[in-house]
Amino acid sequence: MKTKRILLNSRPQGMPDESNFEFDEQEISGLEEGQLLLKSLYISVDPYMRGRMNDTRSYVPPYKVNEPITGGIVAEVVECRNKKYKKGDVVMGNLPWQTFILSDGNGLTSIDPDLAPLSYHLGILGMPGLTAYCGLLFIGEPKEGETVVVSGAAGAVGTVVGQIAKQKGCRVVGIAGTDEKVAYLKNELGFDEGINYKTTSNIKEALEKACPDGVDVYFDNVGGSFSDAVYTLLNKYARIVVCGQIALYNSTSRPTGPRVEPILLTKSCLMKGFIVSDYADRFGEAAKELVSWVKTGKLQYEESITDGFDNLPEAFLGLFKGENTGKQLVKVADRSIQV
Incomplete structure (x- = not known):
């Protein structure tokens, strides 16, 4: 053969x-x-x-x-x-x-x-679903009434993050790259707002409008200038979940952006990167709940x-x-x- x-x-x-x-x-x-x-x-x-x-x-x-x-x-x-x-x-x-x-x-x-x-x-029942579940719930710890922003929101991880955040009673804002994806996030998955970064001339202004009460949890799949804009809206005790940096993966030089440390310091924010295998001991409970949510229609995929x-x-x-x-x-x- x-x-x-x-x-x-x-x-x-x-x-x-x-x-x-x-x-x-x-x-x-x-x-x-x-x-x-x-x-x-x-x-x-x-x-x-x-x-x-x-x-x-x-x-x-x-x-x-x-x-x-x-x-x-x-x-x-x-x-x-x-x-x-x-x-x-x-x-x-x-x-x-x-x-x-x-x-x-x-x-x-x-x-x-x-x-x-x-x-x-x-x-949704594999690595992307486990990544969304563990990153959001174990690092982001979203609470009812908080605002959660997700970059790369229409991707395999981002779609699950946003839906779990909605189940926790949060306002969810997703950043994606087409009007069709934004419509999908809002109309099918229940996101409160969506931003098309490719057609939005000022991401910071768009985020300010979408997040009138600031940002409590930022689930970052993208990095780059998108994250720079979100950082300016972080509330006190905000949590930043660093899952991916796809905007930088193909860079041939080291990009320099705004320094985030003063914001983390003055707002008492947590910023944590992770690999899903860090939470391997929690996979059992995560998979069980993900399966249940899929079967009951609480998670669309x-x-x-x-x-x-x-x-x-x-x-x-x-x-x-x-x-x-x-x-x-x-x-x-x-x-x-x-x-």
Whole structure:
């Protein structure tokens, strides 16, 4: 059997492009004892992957040039010589970008295909949902009547953050990149206000109008000038949850903005960055509540699904152009074994 693979061809300078990826095929030999053959069904593309394309030290090792890119994948067990799994099982793990994957079973998590659509396990019931839940509730600690601002609000994390904040009785303001996304946030997800940063000439003035009582919680997925504008509206004891900085991921120089320390000092604000794995011991309670909210309709969920393994690079690059609403995924195949 042959598997298609996508390798990191070169490290990007600034914004990545198609030349940074390389396609090839590799032979897969027969299974040895303890191994299983996986067929990729859904593959996740996420902004954090851009950092792994650089040869810099971070919380996860960088990708290696001429080796497959890895990320979250939902896959089906199509052949099995591993006692923990059987043919037809559905699993999830951090796996290489391949159509078929030979695995020893380590690092895989079994998925109940009847719990929710399989793609949800890479989105609202997976890393993005857990990130939104843990970051907002354990760092932001929103209280009824407070104002919560979310940048990157129409993305996989931002959409969940805003909805949870509404459940906590907060006024929620989302920043997104199109009028359609702003309308979706307000009309479908219940955000109180939305700001299209691409068509708003003065973000600070727009935020002042949308947040007449200031900002108590800022969930930051973007960074850059958006955050500079929010900082000026922080209330005393405000909490800033630093989840992502996508506005800066493709910078080739170190940008300099307003110094935030005087604001943090005089307003007694908390600013905390986090990686979702910091809260691994809370995943059980978070997942249980997220599943409950999805099943009861308290959480709405949007996906942007691109079809075809060959379109993975295009879907990834689209993240930095704001092309997705909700979680961006690539569908590689349907399940072939029904059990």
